[in-house]
Amino acid sequence: MPSEERIIQALEVLAPTREAFLSAVALSAEEVRGILEREAEGQENPLEKLxxxxxxxxxxxxxxxxLAPFAVKKGSLDGGKWQRVRKAYETLRDLKNEGDSLFTARCPLDGYLRGTILEALGKAGRAFGAARVVEAVLTGIPEPEGIEDATVFFPQSRWNRAEKAHAPPLVVEVEGQDLKVASLGEILEGTLKIVLVVNGPAAPAPLVRLITPGVAVAQTDDPADLAIWASVPGPGVAALMPPGAAKFLHLPGGATLSHRLQVKLLPDKEPRRALGAISAFQQAEELRQLRALTTPVETLVSSNGGRKEEEPLLDEAGQLAAWLIQQARL
Amino acid sequence: METKLPLVGTEAPGVEAPSKTKQVIRKDLHTVEIVSDPGEGAQKCAQIFGSVSAKMGNGVWTVEIIPAEIQPPPRVPAGASGNRVRLGSAPVTNWGDRAELVVALNEQVVLHRHRLDALEEDAIILVENMWKTHSDEDIRAQWAAAMEELSSKRYRIIEVPMQEECLKIVPDPRRGKNMFVLGILSYLHDRDLELTKEQIAHAFHRKSEEVYLRNVDLLMAGYRWAEENLDFRFEIPPTPDTRPHVVMNGNEAVALGAIAAGIELLAMYPITPATSVSHYIAEIFHKYGGILHQAEDEIAAAGVAIGASYAGKVALTVTSGPGLALKTEFIGLAVMTEIPLVVVDVQRGGPATGLPTKVEQSDLLAAIFGQPGDAPHVVMAPATIEECFYAMITARRIAETFRMPVIVLTDANLATGVAPFPRPKLDPSWVAPPPDLSPIPPGLRPYDWDPQTGLSRRFIPGTPGGMHTLTGLAHDEGSRVAYTTDVVQRGMTMRSRKLAVFQSTLKPPKVNGPEEGDLLVVGWGSTKGAIEEAVARAQAEGLKVSSLHLTFLSPLQPGLKKIFSRFKKVITVEINYSDEPDHPYITPENRRYGQLAWLLRASTLVDVDCWTRVLGEPLKPGAILEGIRQKMPKGGAS
Known part of the structure; x- marks a missing residue:
C-alpha cells in the first residue's frame, strides 16, 4: 500500500486523540482571545465586570x-505582558489552523527517528508552552527560564504530567533502514501515541524492543489491529510494516505476557543482510526475542533438560522458579 | 360497593356519567399525581411527563412523593410513592395545594393521598382495577373499603384495566404499567409523542433497544386506551416565554452551577438527599478538568475540599444535615485559617437521621452557629432551582473575596423537584480567575489584616516568599501560634470584621407587594413560590399583606428593621418547628420560634412572630394562606 494511503489510515485511527488535542487548543485559544479582547477594550466598566x-x-x-474596593483586582496587563499573551494567542491560533500537518512528520533518509519525533512533539507542544506563558502572566508566578521561547518550541522533556496526558498523536514516515526504535522507550509517557509508516525494506521485528508492560505496541499492516491498538489508553507505538515483517499486537492490561502479546505472523527465515546501520545480527536478535516471548515457559524448561512426566503441573510462577533453579544448576 | 360502568369504570356518586363527546378542560394551573408502590416506576413516569411538559412550554414544578421507609410492604397506604406534577401557563413556583387528577396503581395509595387531604374535592382518579377482582379475599375487601371511604368526596373514580392491557405487551406488567400510565397522561394532556419517546430513550439510555421499544409499545397502548375510553382531556396553554429553557432538579443545578463557577474539586460523602449532586457531576466533571472525590466520610470530604482550596483550587463539599454536623470542626478550621470554601447543605428533616427523604428548613441556626467557637462565615439560601445554579457562582466569588466559608442552604424540595428555567448564557467571568501567585513582597505576612476590613492577601503554597505554617490554633499575622491576649482579640476581630464588611455590600431585600401594610411575611429558601402565591391570594381577598424573601442569612441583608417598621406585624413562614403560643405550657419566655424568626428577633429587636410547619413535605400555598389569616393583626384586615 502506498505510504500516503497508510498515513491517511493512521490519521483516521488517531482521529479521536487528534480531535481532542485540537479541541483543547481551540478552547484555550478562545479563552486567551477573550482575555485579550477584554483587556483591549479596556473600557469595560470594572463594576459591570464585577x-x-x-x-x-x-x-x-x-x-x-x-464590593468593588475588596474584589476588583488592581492593575492589568501592561504593554509587555499584553504582548506576551498576544503571542501566546497567536501560537494557539496557528496550531489550531495547522490541521493534519501538526500530527505528521517525515524522518529524512539516514535521519534520526527519535530526533524527528521530538522535533514534531516540541512544535505541537507550543500549545502547552503558550498556555504556560498565559498562566504565568495572569498569576504573576515567577517564570521559569526559557519560558519566552515556549511559544516557538516547547520540548516534550518540559511537559508536566497533565500535559503529557494531553499529548498530541503523531504519524511519522520512516525508511526501514532508519527504523531504530530502542531509544523511543524513554519518551513514551502519558497518552503519547506514535504510528510509524515504514517504507522500503525493514527488519522483521524491530518494535519488539519496545515491549514493556505499560506500552501498547503493534507491528502490523491490518487497519483493524491498528484500531485496537489506538483504543488502548496510555502510550504506544505502532508500525505499519512492509510485507514480510512479523505481525504482533502487545496490549497493556493482561496479567502476564501471554495475555498481553498476540503474535499473528512470525517469519521463519532469519535476516542475513544488514539494512543501513542495522546489522543482520541485530535484526535476528529482535526476531529471536519475539520468538522467545511467544514461547511458553514450560517449553523452555523442557528444552533445557525437561521436567519429569510425573512432576505435578506448576503454575506460571512455579514454572519460572523451576526454570531459574535449573539455570542456576542448583 | 355497587358500581356502574358507563365507559370503563366506576363513577363515584354525585358525578355525571361521561358522555361520548370529549370534554376539554382548559386550565392555567393543573396538578397531577402519579402514585404507586415503590419500584413500580411512578416517579420515572412523572419525571418524563414533567420534562415533556416543560419542553412543550408549560411551567412545571414537580415534587416527589416518597414513603418514609425505603422498602415498605406492598399495598399499604403509607407506602405511596410517586410524584406530583404541577403544570401551568406561567412559571410554576410550588407544588400547589391539591391534585386534580390522580393516576394510581392501587387503591391503597390513593387512600393515603385522600387521607392526607392531597386531592381536590372533585379530583378525577384513574385507578388500576385488578385489585377489585383479585383472588385474595382480603385484597378485595380492602378495595371495597377504600372505595367506600373515597366516596365521602365528590371524586370521579375511573377504573383502568392496566394489568389486563399491559399483559398484552409484557409478561410482567409490574415493570411496564408506568409507561402505560404515561400514555394515558400523554393523551389526556395532548403531549407530543415524539418528544415523549425521546425522553423515554433518554431515561433508558443504559438499557437495550428492546427495552426502549417495549416501553414505547406500552406508551402507545396507554395512549390508545385513553383515546378510546376516556371522555375528557385537559388543555394547559404554554407560557408565552419563548426563550430556550433547560429542565433540571436542584441538585443538577448545583452540579452545573459548580462547573460554571469554575469549581475544580467536589469532595463529598454520599448522603440523602444530596448524593445525586455527585451522581450527575461524576458523568461530566472530568471533561471540565474537575475532580470528584468520594471521601471515606463527611469529615474527610470537608478536609479534602479545604486542602484543595488551600492549594489554590476552588473547592466544594456537598452534604445534608447530619453531614453538616460532622463537618463543623473543619468549617471552623476554614474560618480560622481563612481558606475559601463552598459548602452546600441539602437540608432534610431532622434531628439525627430524621427524615432522610423529606424536606425541612431546620439547619439554618446550625449552619450559622453550629461551629464550636466563634466562626463567622456566610450563609445563603437559593429560593428556586434556577437560583441553585447561580448560587454556586456567587458563593465561589464571595468565598474567595472574603477568604471564608460560604454555606449554601438548599433543601430536599429543591433537590428533587424539577422545573424549567431560561437556559443560562455562560459567561467566562463566572469562572474563578487564576489565583495570585506573584512573589510575596518582602515583609508581607499571611495574615496582615487590613485593620479596617480584616482582609489580607491569600497565600498559595509555592508562592515565592510565602512560606508559612498553617494552623488552626490562634495565631498572629505571621501565622505563628500565639495565645497572647491582644493577638487573640485581634484575630477574632479581624475574622469577624470581614462579615461586617460583606454585609455592607449587600442591598436591602425587595418587598413583594406594597411597601407598608398590616402583615409582612418573611421567608427564605424553597418556600418562596408558595409564600408568594399565598400572599397574592391574600391580597386578592383584600388583606394588606406583603412578603419578603431573604437570600443572605448570615450576614442578614441590611435595612430589615426599617422595612419591618412599615408593617403592623411581621411573621416568618418556615419549614421548621415552632411552639404554638396558646399551649398552656408555652409562655413568652420559653416559646421556641421558627429559626429565621429567632434570628430576626435577635438582630432587629422587632417582635417577629412565626408560622411554621414540619410535615415532611413542602408548604402548600393554601396552608400558608390560612396561616396568614390567623396571624393578621387584630383589626388589620381591610
Missing part, C-alpha cells in the same frame, strides 16, 4: 460599587 462575575443572583443582592 456584576457579571457575581452572576445574576449575586448582582441582584450585592451592591457592586460597595
Amino acid at each position: 456584576a457579571r462575575e457575581l452572576g445574576p443572583l449575586g448582582s441582584a443582592h450585592i451592591d457592586v460599587e460597595r
Whole structure:
C-alpha cells in the first residue's frame, strides 16, 4: 500500500486523540482571545465586570460599587505582558489552523527517528508552552527560564504530567533502514501515541524492543489491529510494516505476557543482510526475542533438560522458579 | 360497593356519567399525581411527563412523593410513592395545594393521598382495577373499603384495566404499567409523542433497544386506551416565554452551577438527599478538568475540599444535615485559617437521621452557629432551582473575596423537584480567575489584616516568599501560634470584621407587594413560590399583606428593621418547628420560634412572630394562606 494511503489510515485511527488535542487548543485559544479582547477594550466598566462575575443572583443582592474596593483586582496587563499573551494567542491560533500537518512528520533518509519525533512533539507542544506563558502572566508566578521561547518550541522533556496526558498523536514516515526504535522507550509517557509508516525494506521485528508492560505496541499492516491498538489508553507505538515483517499486537492490561502479546505472523527465515546501520545480527536478535516471548515457559524448561512426566503441573510462577533453579544448576 | 360502568369504570356518586363527546378542560394551573408502590416506576413516569411538559412550554414544578421507609410492604397506604406534577401557563413556583387528577396503581395509595387531604374535592382518579377482582379475599375487601371511604368526596373514580392491557405487551406488567400510565397522561394532556419517546430513550439510555421499544409499545397502548375510553382531556396553554429553557432538579443545578463557577474539586460523602449532586457531576466533571472525590466520610470530604482550596483550587463539599454536623470542626478550621470554601447543605428533616427523604428548613441556626467557637462565615439560601445554579457562582466569588466559608442552604424540595428555567448564557467571568501567585513582597505576612476590613492577601503554597505554617490554633499575622491576649482579640476581630464588611455590600431585600401594610411575611429558601402565591391570594381577598424573601442569612441583608417598621406585624413562614403560643405550657419566655424568626428577633429587636410547619413535605400555598389569616393583626384586615 502506498505510504500516503497508510498515513491517511493512521490519521483516521488517531482521529479521536487528534480531535481532542485540537479541541483543547481551540478552547484555550478562545479563552486567551477573550482575555485579550477584554483587556483591549479596556473600557469595560470594572463594576459591570464585577456584576457579571457575581452572576445574576449575586448582582441582584450585592451592591457592586460597595464590593468593588475588596474584589476588583488592581492593575492589568501592561504593554509587555499584553504582548506576551498576544503571542501566546497567536501560537494557539496557528496550531489550531495547522490541521493534519501538526500530527505528521517525515524522518529524512539516514535521519534520526527519535530526533524527528521530538522535533514534531516540541512544535505541537507550543500549545502547552503558550498556555504556560498565559498562566504565568495572569498569576504573576515567577517564570521559569526559557519560558519566552515556549511559544516557538516547547520540548516534550518540559511537559508536566497533565500535559503529557494531553499529548498530541503523531504519524511519522520512516525508511526501514532508519527504523531504530530502542531509544523511543524513554519518551513514551502519558497518552503519547506514535504510528510509524515504514517504507522500503525493514527488519522483521524491530518494535519488539519496545515491549514493556505499560506500552501498547503493534507491528502490523491490518487497519483493524491498528484500531485496537489506538483504543488502548496510555502510550504506544505502532508500525505499519512492509510485507514480510512479523505481525504482533502487545496490549497493556493482561496479567502476564501471554495475555498481553498476540503474535499473528512470525517469519521463519532469519535476516542475513544488514539494512543501513542495522546489522543482520541485530535484526535476528529482535526476531529471536519475539520468538522467545511467544514461547511458553514450560517449553523452555523442557528444552533445557525437561521436567519429569510425573512432576505435578506448576503454575506460571512455579514454572519460572523451576526454570531459574535449573539455570542456576542448583 | 355497587358500581356502574358507563365507559370503563366506576363513577363515584354525585358525578355525571361521561358522555361520548370529549370534554376539554382548559386550565392555567393543573396538578397531577402519579402514585404507586415503590419500584413500580411512578416517579420515572412523572419525571418524563414533567420534562415533556416543560419542553412543550408549560411551567412545571414537580415534587416527589416518597414513603418514609425505603422498602415498605406492598399495598399499604403509607407506602405511596410517586410524584406530583404541577403544570401551568406561567412559571410554576410550588407544588400547589391539591391534585386534580390522580393516576394510581392501587387503591391503597390513593387512600393515603385522600387521607392526607392531597386531592381536590372533585379530583378525577384513574385507578388500576385488578385489585377489585383479585383472588385474595382480603385484597378485595380492602378495595371495597377504600372505595367506600373515597366516596365521602365528590371524586370521579375511573377504573383502568392496566394489568389486563399491559399483559398484552409484557409478561410482567409490574415493570411496564408506568409507561402505560404515561400514555394515558400523554393523551389526556395532548403531549407530543415524539418528544415523549425521546425522553423515554433518554431515561433508558443504559438499557437495550428492546427495552426502549417495549416501553414505547406500552406508551402507545396507554395512549390508545385513553383515546378510546376516556371522555375528557385537559388543555394547559404554554407560557408565552419563548426563550430556550433547560429542565433540571436542584441538585443538577448545583452540579452545573459548580462547573460554571469554575469549581475544580467536589469532595463529598454520599448522603440523602444530596448524593445525586455527585451522581450527575461524576458523568461530566472530568471533561471540565474537575475532580470528584468520594471521601471515606463527611469529615474527610470537608478536609479534602479545604486542602484543595488551600492549594489554590476552588473547592466544594456537598452534604445534608447530619453531614453538616460532622463537618463543623473543619468549617471552623476554614474560618480560622481563612481558606475559601463552598459548602452546600441539602437540608432534610431532622434531628439525627430524621427524615432522610423529606424536606425541612431546620439547619439554618446550625449552619450559622453550629461551629464550636466563634466562626463567622456566610450563609445563603437559593429560593428556586434556577437560583441553585447561580448560587454556586456567587458563593465561589464571595468565598474567595472574603477568604471564608460560604454555606449554601438548599433543601430536599429543591433537590428533587424539577422545573424549567431560561437556559443560562455562560459567561467566562463566572469562572474563578487564576489565583495570585506573584512573589510575596518582602515583609508581607499571611495574615496582615487590613485593620479596617480584616482582609489580607491569600497565600498559595509555592508562592515565592510565602512560606508559612498553617494552623488552626490562634495565631498572629505571621501565622505563628500565639495565645497572647491582644493577638487573640485581634484575630477574632479581624475574622469577624470581614462579615461586617460583606454585609455592607449587600442591598436591602425587595418587598413583594406594597411597601407598608398590616402583615409582612418573611421567608427564605424553597418556600418562596408558595409564600408568594399565598400572599397574592391574600391580597386578592383584600388583606394588606406583603412578603419578603431573604437570600443572605448570615450576614442578614441590611435595612430589615426599617422595612419591618412599615408593617403592623411581621411573621416568618418556615419549614421548621415552632411552639404554638396558646399551649398552656408555652409562655413568652420559653416559646421556641421558627429559626429565621429567632434570628430576626435577635438582630432587629422587632417582635417577629412565626408560622411554621414540619410535615415532611413542602408548604402548600393554601396552608400558608390560612396561616396568614390567623396571624393578621387584630383589626388589620381591610
